[in-house]
Amino acid sequence: MAFIQMNILSQNLMRTVPVNVILPVDKQQMPGMPAREEKPYKTLYLLHGIFGNYMDWVTGTKIMRYAEEHDLAVVMPSGDNSFYVDHPEAMNNYGKFVGKELVEMTRKMFPLSRKREDTFIGGLSMGGAGALLNGLKYHETFGYIVSLSGAFLIEELPHRTNDTVNVLERRDYAESIWGNLDQVAESENSPKYLVRRIKEENAEFPEVYIACGEQDSLRDVNLDMYHFLKENGVNAVYESGAGAHEWDFWDTYIKRAMEWLPTENTGLGRNSGNVGI
Template sequence: MAYLTCNFFSKSLMRTVNINVVLPTDKENEIKEYKTLYLLHGIYGSQNDWVHGTRIEAWAQDHNLAVVMPSGENKFYVDHPQSNAYFSKFIGEELVSFTRRSFPLSTKREDTFIGGLSMGGYGAMVNGLKYHETFGSIIALSSAFILDLIVRSNDNSSNPLHRRSYYEFIFGNLDEIKGSDKDYIALVNRLENSQIPDIYMACGTEDSLLYRFNVKFHQYLDQKQIPHTFETGPGGHDWTFWDTYIKRALDWLELEEEKGISSGNVNL
């Protein structure tokens, strides 16, 4: 398994960006084009979170899966025209193009996945739907499906990232967010069911803020008769839950399994 950190200039963000990439390159059988998961972190996080918080490296190795982990800062992975920072375009177009040019990745839709947790779960859902011709599957864990809260927000919160002024900086005019390409329900409604990527969602039953919003979106998908998998279980908004359910999500993808040589699999 190779773990790489690299940087490149992003035209979408108008600056140099850092990404982490996991490549399961230690197998005896040559894999020319890897299936790929673009994995997004949550708010307050960075491109390092998934490697530090879960066993994603080991599982990627075991499943011949490449994993690409970019930084979304605290920007919800949406476009910000006013600051010329097009995070959605970066995730859905530029990052995919750059990594496919740079690494031996499959270009097939059915081999290309996007996932994330919390803010990154929101980002995975909206960008997976927006760029549905690129991504064949979406993994959304403990997702911040909080547009209803955002449009009703005010500036009274003690947390500056929960204030209306912050959401306006991120999303623009909040009166226009519903029905836009930042609205997961609107994106679902724009597509035929056959165009929608396969969806896996999970949320902990003790996730006091986000559980009810994930249930609500699951119920909406059911109402629209959109096939998807939604799992719940004991757990809060924490790495213990995400470590468990990113593994369950990889199992849901039904990837091949082949152990490589590593300190965790010596094969004596």
């Protein structure tokens, strides 16, 4: 399993961004395993949560093992605390970066499939919300979306005030991300707005996988988003189980999400933990 750490200069962010890439090009077949056909890899663009960075998925889950088992390339960028939305006035266009620029750049660099049905986007918490938002916004690029414990906050934003010491719940902090909180629900920063627009255009929706822990404070908004997607004709799946907003849950459900995605799933290759003896 090749693990590549790199820095790329982003036109949409006007700075250098660290990115991790998992690429199973060096996977050694175990005895009796069929050889993989020589072809581009299906790819999952995987987003971290708030306070995180490009290392989170590697240190918090067994993502490398799961990727090797499924012959899946995984691209993990740093997205700061941006919620992966665009801020054109500050040249911080995180949506354009993950939804367009990063895809185009990594396709030039690595043997990745350019097919929509082979291109996936996912994430957890802030990244789960960002994955759904940009998977819908760039629905011509992404065929599948994975959202774990998505921080779907749009509908409660207009009710925020600055009467709290928790910066993440302050109105001024939210405005620095989404702009006018009274207008965000009817903007491209709202997944529900994008669903309605795609429906009006009679375009094809990506398929969506949502999972959230039974003890997670975001459970209700995740269920609400799932029901909204289903009611509007999106092919969506919802799964839940014991767990809160934490890595044990995300490790379990990114594995389940990969089983849901249309990957090749040819099994683990020979490695230090799987020597075939």
